[in-house]
Every structure is written in structure tokens, then in C-alpha cells.
Amino acid sequence: MSVPAIRRAFLAVPRERFLSDVAAREGLPRVYQDQAIVTVFDERGAPASSSSQPSLMASMLERLELRPGHRVLEIGAGTGYNAALLARIVGARGEVISVELDPATARRARSALATVKSAASVVVGDGRDGWARGAPYDRIVVTASSPTVQFAWHDQLADGGLLELPLVLHRGDQAQVIVTLRKDADVLRSTAVLGGGFMALRDAPGAPVPSPPPSVAAHERVDGDFRSLAQLSGAALRGLSRTRRRQLLALALSEPRRRALGLRAPLPDLMLYLTIQAPRDRLVGGWPAIGVISADGDGLALLAGGPKAFTRIEAFGDGDAERLLIELIETWKHCGRPAADDLQVTVDFDRTQRSAVRMIWDC
Numbered sequence: 397m398s399v400p401a402i403r404r405a406f407l408a409v410p411r412e413r414f415l416s417d418v419a420a421r422e423g424l425p426r427v428y429q430d431q432a433i434v435t436v437f438d439e440r441g442a443p444a445s446s447s448s449q450p451s452l453m454a455s456m457l458e459r460l461e462l463r464p465g466h467r468v469l470e471i472g473a474g475t476g477y478n479a480a481l482l483a484r485i486v487g488a489r490g491e492v493i494s495v496e497l498d499p500a501t502a503r504r505a506r507s508a509l510a511t512v513k514s515a516a517s518v519v520v521g522d523g524r525d526g527w528a529r530g531a532p533y534d535r536i537v538v539t540a541s542s543p544t545v546q547f548a549w550h551d552q553l554a555d556g557g558l559l560e561l562p563l564v565l566h567r568g569d570q571a572q573v574i575v576t577l578r579k580d581a582d583v584l585r586s587t588a589v590l591g592g593g594f595m596a597l598r599d600a601p602g603a604p605v606p607s608p609p610p611s612v613a614a615h616e617r618v619d620g621d622f623r624s625l626a627q628l629s630g631a632a633l634r635g636l637s638r639t640r641r642r643q644l645l646a647l648a649l650s651e652p653r654r655r656a657l658g659l660r661a662p663l664p665d666l667m668l669y670l671t672i673q674a675p676r677d678r679l680v681g682g683w684p685a686i687g688v689i690s691a692d693g694d695g696l697a698l699l700a701g702g703p704k705a706f707t708r709i710e711a712f713g714d715g716d717a718e719r720l721l722i723e724l725i726e727t728w729k730h731c732g733r734p735a736a737d738d739l740q741v742t743v744d745f746d747r748t749q750r751s752a753v754r755m756i757w758d759c
């Protein structure tokens with residue numbers, strides 16, 4: 397679908413109808429900021445549903461290559477806003493079915509869709525099973541993140557159809573890429589990869605949202621304002637005792653050895669590369685800092701720089717982490733500095749219908 401058609405859909409579908417509480421409470425300017433807006437929190441106060449960031453929704457709609465008449469399955473109706481945009485784009489000859497796990501969220505989405513006279517329908521179910529009754533679909537779009545590609549999505553997709561989902565890179569972590577995959581018989585092959593993140597798919601209504609990986613942080617309070625001094629998070633911290641984590645935080649607060657990269661490395665590109673290529677038990681991160689620790693946790697090397705690009709390494713403690721980070725950056729450079737879209741993703745399924753995801757850089 398052309399960009400003008402997506403633009404027309406955004407202009408035709410008022411976001412405030414899907415965020416009526418927010419509009420009433422905080423006004424229209426808030427609704428029309430280019431930000432995700434959380435609409436439901438779970439018992440622990442973690443976000444459980446939201447209206448996604450409009451610019452990210454637009455990029456995803458573009459990559460779905462929608463045409464009038466397409467039959468589309470959405471997983472995660474949330475507010476219903478994306479379902480309304482999809483329905484507008486595929487038109488009266490098309491069909492949009494959106495599966496939502498939480499019955500109350502589904503009810504609100506249906507009411508909102510009715511106010512804009514949208515033909516999209518919302519059903520209640522576990523979207524990991526897709527929605528077999530409406531299959532086959534030309535497009536399936538998942539609007540919550542998943543560490544696996546469900547066989548049902550592949551099975552319910554027409555041959556040549558597109559499946560788009562935020563794919564969690566390592567189970568238990570939050571880092572993800574939004575990948576669009578084309579079905580070619582038994583295999584799914586990526587046609588586009590985008591940076592971005594979504595809340596996780598849950599396995600039961602009310603089930604807690606999966607907890608984020610461990611983190612340690614230090615703040616200072618000046619005149620009542622908190623200022624972050626250092627924050628480390630990620631899978632590498634799982635392998636360290638509480639004392640070792642605190643020692644690592646103390647290292648991060650010490651004076652670093654600074655080494656210029658000699659280039660301006662775009663933040664999202666290098667972050668994604670390191671997230672995929674660095675050994676998982678060595679990776680520490682948290683936007684906008686990313687880096688590695690040494691094998692025994694006695695050293696730390698982080699990328700640093702301006703708001704858009706990394707320009708230097710800041711290293712602490714022993715030199716092992718610094719060497720690993722330099723090696724990874726050299727390979728990224730050698731590879732032609734790949735970005736998200738240079739990542740090729742292939743998915744197939746074994747006899748038990750479990751997905752195997754392969755990711756390789758085009759270099």
C-alpha cells in the first residue's frame with residue numbers, strides 16, 4: 397500500500413476515539429503526540445495494553461504492503477486504533493479480524509470501532525493460536541512481542557502472504573526487532589526489519605507481564621530532582637551475584653578510560669548489531685547505553701557519545717571487556733556497518749511445530 401493511502405487512513409481515523417479517557421483527562425495535544433500511550437496496567441503496575449506509537453504503526457503498515465480486498469488478522473486489538481486503520485486501508489472488499497486476550501479491553505475496542513463505523517471485528521482469544529475460523533489471511537500483524545513464531549500464524553497465512561511481528565531476540569530479554577516475513581511454502585523469509593519494541597504477549601488474561609531482566613542503578617538527588625548517574629541491565633547480570641552486580645555499578649561510577657571510535661556510529665544500528673552478535677552472558681545495556689562486561693565481571697566497556705551516534709568507548713576495570721567491544725565494532729565496520737534492514741531472518745518449523753529462527757547479516 398502506498399504511503400499516501402496510509403496517510404489518508406491516519407487522517408480519516410481520529411485517534412482520540414480510541415483514547416477517549418486520555419483525551420478527556422489530558423486534552424487532544426496529548427493524544428496527537430507521536431508516543432505510545434499506555435491504557436491498561438496490571439496489578440503490579442506494569443503496562444498491559446497501549447496504543448502504539450503512531451510513527452511506528454505507520455512504518456509497520458507500510459511494510460505490510462496492504463492492498464484493498466486483503467484479509468487481515470491482527471493479534472492484540474488493544475484500543476482498536478490499528479484495526480481501524482487496517483480496515484480503512486483494505487476497504488469494504490477486505491476484512492480485518494483482531495484477537496484480544498483481555499475481554500474488557502476487547503469490549504472497549506469494539507465500542508471505539510463502532511464510533512468510527514469501522515468494519516473491523518474484535519474477537520476474544522489467545523492470539524498465539526491465531527484465529528482459524530477466518531483463515532487463510534493475506535496478512536497477519538502481531539502488535540505484542542513474542543520470543544517465537546507460532547506455527548498457527550504460519551499455518552493460517554496464505555502462501556505468499558506477509559506476517560509481521562515484534563520478535564524478541566533472546567527469550568527473557570526485552571530487545572526485539574520488528575520483522576516482516578513472507579510465506580514461501582514451509583519457510584518464512586524476511587522482507588523488512590525495523591527497530592522498535594512492543595509489550596510482551598501474555599499467556600492468560602491478567603497474567604503478569606514478563607519481568608524485565610535484572611538491573612542496577614545509581615541516582616543522585618539534587619534540590620528534590622533525581623538524576624541518573626549510571627544504569628546497567630541485561631542478561632549478563634543474571635549470572636552475577638548481588639555483590640558482583642554492585643561492584644560492577646561501582647566500576648561504572650568510576651572515571652573511565654576513553655577511546656575514540658573514529659566514526660559516528662548510528663545508535664540503533666550498532667545497538668542492534670551488538671544485541672545480536674555479542675555473547676549473551678556478556679551483554680549489558682539499556683537505552684541508550686550498551687556494552688559488554690568481562691568474562692569474570694571485573695571489567696566493563698560501554699559505548700558513549702551524542703544523542704544520535706556513538707563516538708567513543710568508555711572502559712572500566714580490566715581490559716577484557718574493552719577488547720571484546722572493539723572486536724565486535726571492527727566486525728560491524730568490516731561488514732559495511734549494517735543496519736536493521738540488512739538483517740536477513742528465516743523461520744522454519746520442526747516436526748513438533750516449534751519455530752527455528754535464523755538471523756544473518758547481509759555482509
Ligand SMILES: C[S@@+](CC[C@H](N)C(=O)[O-])C[C@H]1O[C@@H](n2cnc3c(N)ncnc32)[C@H](O)[C@@H]1O
Pocket residue numbers: 444445446447448471472473474475476477478479495496497498501521522523524539540594595596597598599600
Ligand atoms: C501494544 S497493545 C496493542 C496495540 C493495538 N494494536 C492498538 O492499536 O491499540 C498489545 C495488546 O496485546 C494484547 N495481548 C497480550 N497477550 C495477548 C495474547 N496472548 N493474545 C491476544 N492479545 C494479547 C494485550 O492485552 C494488549 O491489548
